Amino acid sequence: MKVTETRLRGCFIIEPQLFKDERGYFFESFNEARFNERMGISTHFVQDNQSFSTRGVIRGLHAQTGDFAQAKLVRVLQGEVLDVAVDARPGSPTFGQHVAVTLSAANQLQFFIPRGFLHGFSVLSNTAVFFYKCDNYYNKASETGVVYNDPGLNINWQVDADKAGISPKDAELPFFNDVFK
Template structure:
């Protein structure tokens, strides 16, 4: 696996080694020892989640606060998404900045989003199956979120905003300045 650091400290794009032949392909999608060495952190995942969405669905930007904060390792099993992490660590030099990564079943890339980041994704293909590991259990009382169209963060979703399909909950998320503090 190739671990590529991003401009946001702690976030990594991970390129697996894919072995292809006439039968198809094989790849190791996760190995805890390789993963921890690659990111330089001791992260232990405890929960796997999967979602299925249609083109134009935007899920996010979400995070968990305090002792329930979550790191995520995300990938696409089928389809294509634009995956986004926003730094919400108040003392970080990249606070309010984002990283966007194109993930697909074709490129097999993964994106590691550590604790202290809001996360979301937009489906670019007709449908997409999205899979992610979390290093902490979900806790409803610790939910936080920021608006997908926050002008301060200014995410380029590479998709017409008027064509987005967004949950009622995500339509009313606050700006990064007014969001629930992560710590």
């Protein structure tokens, strides 16, 4: 696998090694020992999640705080999404900045988002199946988030804002500067 760190320290794009022939392809999507060695970290994933969404849906920006903060390893099983990570680590030189990566079933890229980041994605294809591994269990009381269209973050979700599918809960999230100071 090829590992490339983004401009946000700790966020990595992972490109698996595909073995292709006339029948299709094979690749190892996750190997804990190899992953930790290549990333230079020690992460143990404990929960897998999967979602299905239609074109224009935006999910995020979400995080968990405190003892239930989560690192995530995300990928797309079907379709294409724009995946976004926002640095919410106080004191980080990239605090409040974001990086966006196009993940698809075609490119097979994975994206690692460490603890201390907000995370979200928008669906660029007709439908998408999104899969992610978490290194900590979900805890409702530890949820936090920021509204997807926060002008201070200036994220281009690459979907028509007038037609974006946003949950009522996500639409009512606060601005970044109201949560992270």
